Amino acid sequence: MSEQTVKADLQRYLQVGRDALLWKLHGLDEYGVRRPMTPTGTNLLGLVKHLAYVELGYFGETFGRPADEAGPWVADDGSRPNWDMWATAQESREDVVALYRRAWRHADATVEDLPLDAPGRVPWWDGERAQVTLHRVLVHVIAETDRHVGHADIVRELIDGAAGLRAGGDNLPAVDRAWWTGYRDRLERVAREATS
Structure with missing residues (x-):
């Protein structure tokens, strides 16, 4: 497999995650x-x-290709925990999406x-681990994108019930809300039975 093919595969998976997050x-x-x-404040725009x-x-x-906008994140000394996990009132949705x-x-x-x-070299990683290749990054x-897209899946479902991979192709069973209610109730019963 050529390097270009491998790059294209990796970029495609990254883009699928990016698109799912914005959806x-x-x-x-x-x-x-x-x-x-x-309880830890997880939110979609963050x-x-x-x-x-x-x-x-x-x-x-x-x-060695620093982006000026990344400066605060790269230089983060931990004195402002989680500052990058939420948008201030002055940062519009459009601003954050444009940054992304x-x-x-x-x-x-x-x-x-x-x-x-x-x-x-990942400056915020310790020791030998900091030495990386583009492939590893x-x-x-x-992996990090997909992990956070999973968070977004759950957060969005909690907000309004919207679930799945993307609009028009949510990759969920084609069933109605009543089926989901029954399914959840069944899982609740099983969980209680398993603990008694």
């Missing part, structure tokens, strides 16, 4: 995209903001310009 914002108002839905910085950092600083799309372009340019075995960022 989770569709149809929600400002409160809905910012609403903290877990996930987008975080992944924008992830891409800017890993595909920028790591390979700029991060995509920066990341895609890095992938386009460098071979998969290009060496890099691509796999890492795909």
